Amino acid sequence: MKRREAITELGDALRTLAEHATTTEMPAGDLLRAAAELREIAARLGERSRGRSTLPSADDLLGGVRMYNPVTGGGSALAPPLRIEVVAGVAIGRCTLGLAFEGPPRFAHGGVSAMLLDQILGHAVVASGNPGMTVRLDTVYRAPVPLLTPLRLTAEVRHVDGRRVTATGTIATEAEPGTTLVSASGTFVGLRADQTRRLFGPVLQTEA
């Protein structure tokens, strides 16, 4: 689909911009010129935009296509993006974090690790056929997550108890997949029909 490719192209440019804006040591004058040019571009993009209760026209919510998901979305300026595939019930994710995700020098911000894990746990939960929202996420930071280093994440469902699903996951490097840097356990809850209507009613109406 042409529009999705264009969205991904723009997202890619924005991610490059965010990384260079984070690492640049250019003088103040150059930064101010860049800011002015970027504001012009932003204004142009904002001429036609959607509100909070309208899905992106390029998305396919029920088909799992979310172009602006801040973790996996090709169109997101914020997403690493994390690429996930499910193999025999295990979600496997790959990404490399740039300096835009830095917390302690040289390493990822802890909140970014939690965000990646929330997403991949959620993916495993959806893949198990028990979709739900995160109600709890416990994260254990064993070693710092290096930037500019290919990462490998895993997640799988451990337990289904009615509407409650428990999943666990890890972050490691591609080079040392057996050494867990961060692990997480999450609880997800499937929504009742009334909860779905209350939270997502306006969006589902525009979808229909």
Ligand SMILES: CCCCCCCCCCCC(=O)SCCNC(=O)CCNC(=O)[C@H](O)C(C)(C)COP(=O)(O)OP(=O)(O)OC[C@H]1O[C@@H](n2cnc3c(N)ncnc32)[C@H](O)[C@@H]1OP(=O)(O)O
């Ligand atoms: C291919 C595409 C991939 C797509 C992949 C997509 C991945 C997306 C990953 C991102 C996921 C997110 O970030 S989701 C966004 C972050 N999460 C949220 O914003 C959720 C905020 N929480 C809520 O709105 C609410 O908690 C609800 C609506 C989820 C549930 O309502 P509730 O009133 O709390 O719970 P209720 O329905 O009464 O109870 C359901 C059961 O869950 C239990 N329960 C409720 N909270 C908890 C809890 N913290 N810890 C343990 N258990 C809990 C209750 O005790 C009850 O157990 P029992 O009595 O039945 O035994």
